[in-house]
Amino acid sequence: MPSEADSLEWRAMFPATSACVHLDLANKAPMPIAAYDACRAYLDDIHRSIGDKDRWKEKTESVRAKIATLLDARADEIAFTRNTSEGLNILAQALQAQLGDNVVVYEGEHPNNLYPWINLRRRGIECRVIARKAGPVAAEDYAMLIDARTRAVAMSLVSYNTGQRLPVEAVAARCREVGSMMIVDAVQAVGVLDVRPGMLGIDALACGSQKGLLAGYGCGFLYCRGERLDRFTPAYAARASLGVPPLQDGMIRFAATAARFEIGNPNYMAMYALDATLGLILQAGAARIEAAVHRRGDRVRARLAAAGWPVVSPIGPMERSGIILIDAPEAERVVASLKQQRIIASAVDGKLRLASHLYNDDADIEALIEALSRHRRAAS
Numbered sequence: 001m002p003s004e005a006d007s008l009e010w011r012a013m014f015p016a017t018s019a020c021v022h023l024d025l026a027n028k029a030p031m032p033i034a035a036y037d038a039c040r041a042y043l044d045d046i047h048r049s050i051g052d053k054d055r056w057k058e059k060t061e062s063v064r065a066k067i068a069t070l071l072d073a074r075a076d077e078i079a080f081t082r083n084t085s086e087g088l089n090i091l092a093q094a095l096q097a098q099l100g101d102n103v104v105v106y107e108g109e110h111p112n113n114l115y116p117w118i119n120l121r122r123r124g125i126e127c128r129v130i131a132r133k134a135g136p137v138a139a140e141d142y143a144m145l146i147d148a149r150t151r152a153v154a155m156s157l158v159s160y161n162t163g164q165r166l167p168v169e170a171v172a173a174r175c176r177e178v179g180s181m182m183i184v185d186a187v188q189a190v191g192v193l194d195v196r197p198g199m200l201g202i203d204a205l206a207c208g209s210q211k212g213l214l215a216g217y218g219c220g221f222l223y224c225r226g227e228r229l230d231r232f233t234p235a236y237a238a239r240a241s242l243g244v245p246p247l248q249d250g251m252i253r254f255a256a257t258a259a260r261f262e263i264g265n266p267n268y269m270a271m272y273a274l275d276a277t278l279g280l281i282l283q284a285g286a287a288r289i290e291a292a293v294h295r296r297g298d299r300v301r302a303r304l305a306a307a308g309w310p311v312v313s314p315i316g317p318m319e320r321s322g323i324i325l326i327d328a329p330e331a332e333r334v335v336a337s338l339k340q341q342r343i344i345a346s347a348v349d350g351k352l353r354l355a356s357h358l359y360n361d362d363a364d365i366e367a368l369i370e371a372l373s374r375h376r377r378a379a380s
């Protein structure tokens, strides 16, 4: 079980923790010293000697291997993208769907995981949207719209605006029955929860570097299960995405690996940041981070309840995540007031959203409770 000692060690690695109480991982993460140093070394290298591209490529392959380890996947199942949205769009456009086929998505998804699928309507593919619900989304809500012509179901592993861990495994089982792809936006989960796409029945997954991966903006990746690669035909072709030989009968032959989704050089500086942060994440262990986040979450919820702040995100073991939502009147104003007190959180759909990582400690929670009380006193 992770302890306060873990937090102490991690706090020392994140200078932002002495400037503020950071409870906004669901938005973006602070950057550890190791990632900052790695980016600086990369820039110094270019600045002084124009850099060594072979070394950057080695770094990229190191990151690919580390992501594969984190996900319990294979390196050739990982492709680099710019961000989560690009990964989802690449997958949506690569889907072998035709007139009369359909895709299924929930209305309450993040816009970046809703519009790529609605966009398929332009190609005559039906996009079936599950109407927004007040409570948690259930596997049955998806099952009602999935049929033999469903080519993909797109869902988040963790919802950015409800904090619900969605029933991906159950929906994936239904997808398998009808031959549909299960495509997951995992940016609110990777690096926070122990995400193993193979075990969850996920066919493809997209993620960005700015949240649980702790590496800032500028890079993303997608995972595609090896056996599913030939079910996706990329919309773009570049040298990186081609097989050997690259052409057959004058037509493009895509790589047999997830590299088929890659378009040109990646953001090499982000690779330096990611290599450093993935090192920290793997050293701590995904399961250990998940346990720490839940332990912290339990404590946050207990302290909020005692202080009279209603938590509305799920608490059940199957549905909880690292995101805690509070029904706080005028959440935007609460966020501004917390910020003045150097506590960083965000407001989403009128709720106050908190998300922690190993660099948070119990003192952060007490500071939050105190700041919320101060805000309440000032507002009344």
Ligand SMILES: Cc1ncc(COP(=O)(O)O)c(C=O)c1O
Binding pocket: 026, 027, 083, 084, 085, 086, 110, 112, 113, 156, 158, 159, 160, 185, 187, 188, 207, 208, 209, 220
């Ligand atoms: C569920 C979800 N998907 C996607 C994104 C962001 O997408 P991108 O990485 O493309 O900026 C966010 C948050 O910023 C999110 O919460």
